[in-house]
Amino acid sequence: MLLQAAQKIGAGLSTFGLAGAGIGIGVIFGSLIIGTSRNPNLKDDLFRVAILGFALTEAIALFALMIGFLVLF
Numbered sequence: 001m002l003l004q005a006a007q008k009i010g011a012g013l014s015t016f017g018l019a020g021a022g023i024g025i026g027v028i029f030g031s032l033i034i035g036t037s038r039n040p041n042l043k044d045d046l047f048r049v050a051i052l053g054f055a056l057t058e059a060i061a062l063f064a065l066m067i068g069f070l071v072l073f
Contacts, residue, residue: 007072010072011068011069014064014067014071015065017065018061018064020060021057021061028053028057029050032046
């Protein structure tokens with residue numbers, strides 16, 4: 001019984017990584033909007049960097065989700 005409770009608590013705590021990734025994605029695209037409004041000529045370069053940042057942040061979120069499922073099952 002105690003082991004099952006610990007597994008569920010651990011799986012729930014691992015979802016904090018998903019919340020952090022959501023915040024990170026919001027910061028990335030918010031910075032993209034600010035950068036584009038300050039210098040519209042760099043729109044394409046800023047967008048490339050933002051997509052790279054989005055991909056890396058989303059990878060961290062998927063790793064956190066995978067760890068949560070590994071702890072749970």
